[in-house]
Amino acid sequence: MHAATEHEQAGIWAALADLSDPEIPVVSLSELGILREVRWGVDGTPEVVITPTYSGCPAMGQIEDDVRAALANAGITARVVTQLAPAWTTDWMSGVAREKLRAYGIAPPQCGSTANAGTNVLKFSRQALQRETVPCPQCGSTHTTETSPFGSTACKAMYRCLNCLEPFDYFKPY
Incomplete structure (x- = not known):
C-alpha cells in the first residue's frame, strides 16, 4: 500500500x-467543504473524496467531472469517490465561503459554526421551529421575510428584504 507524502497530498490539493462550485461560482469546492479528503486507496491510487451538499444535488456530476479534469490537467491519475456519510453540513463551510456568499448576494447560513465542524446535531425545540432572522446580503437589514422555502437551487430558500425590497437567496443551514 502506498503512503501519501505531504508533497503528493499538497500537489493534489493545489x-x-x-x-468553483458550478451553481455558485464565487465559492470554491474546498471553501464549501465539498472536497473532504485526499487519501490513497488499497491499490495505491490517490482518491479525492467529495461529499454533496445534499444527496440529490444535481451539480455532483459536474463537480466530479471538474475534479477529474483538474487532476488530469495537473498530470495526476486519481479516483473521485463520493462519500455520503457523514452527511455534509453547513458547519463545513469556511468563514471565507460565508463572506463570499454574502458579497455575491446570497445570505449565508445563520446557524452552525466552524467550531463544530464535522458534527451533526439535530435540535428539536419550539425555538428551532420558529423562523430565523436572515439578514439581507444587500443592505444588512434583518427586516426580511421568506417568500418560498425553495430558491434557485434546492439548498437555498427565497427571501425578500422589506427595507430595500430586494429578493435574495438564503443558503439553508443543514
Whole structure:
C-alpha cells in the first residue's frame, strides 16, 4: 500500500484549489467543504473524496467531472469517490465561503459554526421551529421575510428584504 507524502497530498490539493462550485461560482469546492479528503486507496491510487451538499444535488456530476479534469490537467491519475456519510453540513463551510456568499448576494447560513465542524446535531425545540432572522446580503437589514422555502437551487430558500425590497437567496443551514 502506498503512503501519501505531504508533497503528493499538497500537489493534489493545489490542483483542486481553484475549482468553483458550478451553481455558485464565487465559492470554491474546498471553501464549501465539498472536497473532504485526499487519501490513497488499497491499490495505491490517490482518491479525492467529495461529499454533496445534499444527496440529490444535481451539480455532483459536474463537480466530479471538474475534479477529474483538474487532476488530469495537473498530470495526476486519481479516483473521485463520493462519500455520503457523514452527511455534509453547513458547519463545513469556511468563514471565507460565508463572506463570499454574502458579497455575491446570497445570505449565508445563520446557524452552525466552524467550531463544530464535522458534527451533526439535530435540535428539536419550539425555538428551532420558529423562523430565523436572515439578514439581507444587500443592505444588512434583518427586516426580511421568506417568500418560498425553495430558491434557485434546492439548498437555498427565497427571501425578500422589506427595507430595500430586494429578493435574495438564503443558503439553508443543514
